[in-house]
Amino acid sequence: MNYQVVIPAAGQGKRMNAGKNKQFIKLQSIPVIIHTLRVFEKDPHCSGIILVINKDEQEEFEKLLATYNIQKVTSLVHGGSERQHSVYNGLQNVRNSEIVLVHDGARPFVKVEFIHKLVKAAVENGAAILAVPVKDTIKRASIDLHVNETVERSGLWAVQTPQAFHVSVLTAAHEQARREQYLGTDEASLVERLPRQVTIVEGDYLNIKLTTQDDLLFAEAILKNWKS
Numbered sequence: 001m002n003y004q005v006v007i008p009a010a011g012q013g014k015r016m017n018a019g020k021n022k023q024f025i026k027l028q029s030i031p032v033i034i035h036t037l038r039v040f041e042k043d044p045h046c047s048g049i050i051l052v053i054n055k056d057e058q059e060e061f062e063k064l065l066a067t068y069n070i071q072k073v074t075s076l077v078h079g080g081s082e083r084q085h086s087v088y089n090g091l092q093n094v095r096n097s098e099i100v101l102v103h104d105g106a107r108p109f110v111k112v113e114f115i116h117k118l119v120k121a122a123v124e125n126g127a128a129i130l131a132v133p134v135k136d137t138i139k140r141a142s143i144d145l146h147v148n149e150t151v152e153r154s155g156l157w158a159v160q161t162p163q164a165f166h167v168s169v170l171t172a173a174h175e176q177a178r179r180e181q182y183l184g185t186d187e188a189s190l191v192e193r194l195p196r197q198v199t200i201v202e203g204d205y206l207n208i209k210l211t212t213q214d215d216l217l218f219a220e221a222i223l224k225n226w227k228s
């Protein structure tokens with residue numbers, strides 16, 4: 001089954017503290033966003049990429065797409081103040097596809113085998129996400145850092161992207177969230193509120209999101225042994 005992918009890349013990268021959008025940071029001389037785009041560019045099942053960008057970075061993104069010969073970007077869409085708003089704007093540009101994926105531009109290491117497993121699960125169930133079992137013990141603490149609760153670890157998953165949906169399911173979820181002014185940290189949390197069951201597809205721990213400086217160390221190590 002073919003799909004289209006919305007790639008939100010319109011954040012400011014505040015936690016990365018790189019003085020620029022982290023999408024432009026180079027890993028082995030290639031910008032992060034190009035590493036991410038290439039995964040979908042090479043996948044014959046991806047029929048189009050909707051790239052969501054900061055409006056002030058339009059020219060920079062256009063130059064990158066030309067320099068690296070990225071052909072599948074069908075729309076360059078301007079993002080919003082929150083990730084959810086950016087994804088919503090991108091979603092308005094999905095065309096002629098039953099399945100839509102949402103994938104963070106800041107996650108350059110997703111493997112195509114997991115994308116295909118995810119799409120299959122979304123076709124069957126309507127909504128599917130990549131995730132990995134939590135390895136650390138997770139505790140909930142008070143504002144003054146006193147432990148309130150140790151969260152039972154079995155059954156806890158660290159959620160990633162891509163997240164895959166029937167277009168109608170994700171559209172309904174985003175429209176409901178807008179009506180109710182609900183803000184979630186991922187698309188699945190909006191779909192869960194419909195309510196609609198979301199299926200987990202186990203991914204791998206290398207599919208990290210580049211968020212803070214230390215993630216760049218992991219990224220360089222991953223790239224040394226990278227086979228997408």
Ligand SMILES: Nc1ccn([C@@H]2O[C@H](COP(=O)(O)OP(=O)(O)OP(=O)(O)O)[C@@H](O)[C@H]2O)c(=O)n1
Pocket residue numbers: 007008009010011012013014015016052079080081082083084086087104105106107209210211
């Ligand atoms: N208003 C926003 C916020 C985030 N994103 C994108 O959503 C992905 C995941 O968000 P995150 O890792 O939080 O990126 P930033 O928001 O840039 O990081 P920070 O919160 O540190 O500023 C990134 O590819 C980011 O560019 C977006 O398109 N629009």
Ligand SMILES: C[C@](O)(CO)[C@H](O)COP(=O)(O)O
Pocket residue numbers: 083104158159160161185186187209
């Ligand atoms: C969507 C996500 O990557 C799933 O783990 C994550 O919620 C994004 O969070 P961010 O703070 O917007 O990076």
